[in-house]
Amino acid sequence: MSWTLVEIYRYYFNRSTRRQAYRRRNREQVLEAHLFKWLGLAMMAATLAGGVARAAETPISVAGLRSDLRLAVDTIERNHPDLSHSVSQAQLERATRRIDRQLDHPLTQAQAWSALAQLNPVLADGHLFIGLPDWRKESAQAAAEGKTFFPFEVSLDAQGALRIVSALGGAPTPFAGQRIRQINGQDAGLVVRALLARVHGDTPRSRSALLAKRWWLFYAKVYGSPVAFHIDLANAGRQVIAGSGETPAILREEASFESTYQCDVRKQGAVLTVAAFSWPDKARFFDFTNDCFARIAAAGATRLVIDIRQNGGGDDDMWRDGLLRYIADRPYKHGSGYIKRVLQPRAPGEVAGAIVSGEIETATEPPTDEPLRFKGQVYVLVGPLTYSSAVLFSNVVQDYGFAKVAGVGGAVRTRQSGGVQTLRLPNTGLLLFYPRFVLDRPSGAAKPVYIEPDLSVPDDPLNKHAAVEALLGLKSPPTDTSQ
Known part of the structure; x- marks a missing residue:
């Protein structure tokens, strides 16, 4: 009891x-x-x-701060297999000197992150950054203890305009769609730029999408969590809104299998939402996709949208055994050329610290007797938050013609880093993430550098179903960019 x-x-x-x-x-x-x-x-x-x-x-000494900064940069330069994949050594060192000059007084851990994280946009890779330790657990605990965050979920457009999407956690709000002009007397554009200067990701578009998803977290770490927020809205004027104790949408969604994975079989077609390629119980995921394709077959659907817009990656076997077994009709490889740093020798002749390059030799054979194989039109819906293993999945279906890639492009690289390693910086307790390999797409093509969909389908932050409805023919058809 x-x-x-x-x-x-x-x-x-x-x-x-x-x-x-x-x-x-x-x-x-x-x-x-x-x-x-x-x-x-x-x-x-x-x-x-x-x-x-x-x-x-507890404040961290100047010597400790500078030591951690130097350790992080030295670790990156010593262990990254191909630093030029996202940044030159000269750019990295310039940014390091600029940050080092700012470390002239003791800082708390949050303040240390705010300073050192200025490396993140320079590193320009979603797998290469200085991050906060246990931020999900810490944030969930803070919410449970009654602490509050910025009261809205938000979106950021290409011009940096900050708009309200919903109340924090996803509940409706009468302010949805409103542009935020000021927060607590500060120009919203300046706040956006200040936070973007600390976000990791491949491009400004991918960093904007990540910042919008975690706005409540970044704002709290840089500006704190006041009891109330004075927010000036473009059409509704000045509002005083209490901080929210609701669980942020990203934490709520990641904790729920039913939110992360959804199968919606309609008369016009089917929508299979896969918001992550990682789950503790993989068998449950494989059972879920098998049941979904059984429902699709029973309904006789001829169109299928696989929505990976929110999928930040995970394990390749989840898309290989949970998705491609039902849509692939020939052997495929998950990549072509690769370059890796040997951190721990595992093969004969390997030497720690050496850089090894090679080609993916082995192809995966999809089962030829799969009774639930889908033979209709498949669309894979991507966006700026599609990353890591989800990009590999997108590359495979596009290069082998298993599906048409649709959505928003120009945000993340098709040539992906991976095998992410973690180092806890001893003085600040912050985490350094860095990759040990870089993998070319299956076709081996160097261009396009970023994911470019076959069909351009814009996202509507206020209606996440709009892109799906366009692909199912319920709205105006998307633009074919593959011609």
């Missing part, structure tokens, strides 16, 4: 319960023992949590 402090309080101070406890003295003694044990554990947990929080707020 799990008791909260409120329940324990009510148990011992409610009259009728006290009379029952009096009549059952032995039971009371047992419960008292459990009570004090539970309170002791709770106090210990609170002390530990407080210790972690205090450690994050």
Whole structure:
């Protein structure tokens, strides 16, 4: 039985319960023992949590800050298989000197991240950045403890305009679609630029999409979390809105299988949403996709949209065994040429630290007897948040003609880094992420550099179904860019 402090309080101070406890003295003694044990554990947990929080707020010395910055840069330059994939060494060193000059006084961990993360846009790779430790867990815990965040989910357009999409967590708001002009007296454009200067990702478009998705987090780390926000809206004027204690949409969605994976079989076609290629229980995912394709076959659908706009990657076997087995009709490779840094020798002749290049030799054979193979038109819907293994999936279906790629392009590279390694910086506790290989797309083509869909389908931040409806023929048809 799990008791909260409120329940324990009510148990011992409610009259009728006290009379029952009096009549059952032995039971009371047992419960008292459990009570004090539970309170002791709770106090210990609170002390530990407080210790972690205090450690994050303890100022880090100038020497420690500069040491971590140098360690991060040295690690990147020593271990990256092909730094020129996203940045030149000269660019990296210039940015490092600029940041080092700013580290002239002690900083807390959040402040240290705000300073060191200025490397992230320069590194220009979603797998190469300085990040916050355990931000998902920390944010969920903060929300559970009653702390508040920026009260809206937002979008950013190509011009940097910041607009409200929904209340934080996804609930409707009468301010949806409104452009934000100021936040707490600061010009919204300046705030956007300040936060973008700390976001990781391949291009300005991909970084804008990531910032919009995690606006509440980046804003809190750079500007703090006030109790109320003074927000000036283009059409609704000045509003004073309390900070939100709701769980942000990204945390809510990532925690739910039903939000991450959806199968919607309609009369006009089917929509298979796969928002991640990672899940603790892979068997559940494979059962889900098998059931989805069975439903598609039973309905006789002739169009299928596989929506990976929110898919930031994961494990290749999830798309190989969960998707391509149902749509691939010939052998395929997940890439062509590669270059890797040997961190731990695993093959005969490998030397730690060496750079090795080669070609993917082995092709994957899709099962020839798959009874649920889909033979209709397949569209793979991509966007600026499609990344890592999801890009590899997009490359495969496009290069082998298993599907038409649709959506928004020009945001992420088709030549993807991978095999991400993690280093905890000893003084700040921040995390450095860096790749150990870079993989060419299956065709081996160097261009286009970024994902370019066969069909251009714009995204509507206020209507996530608009792009799907266009592909299913429910709205105006998309533009074919493959001709």
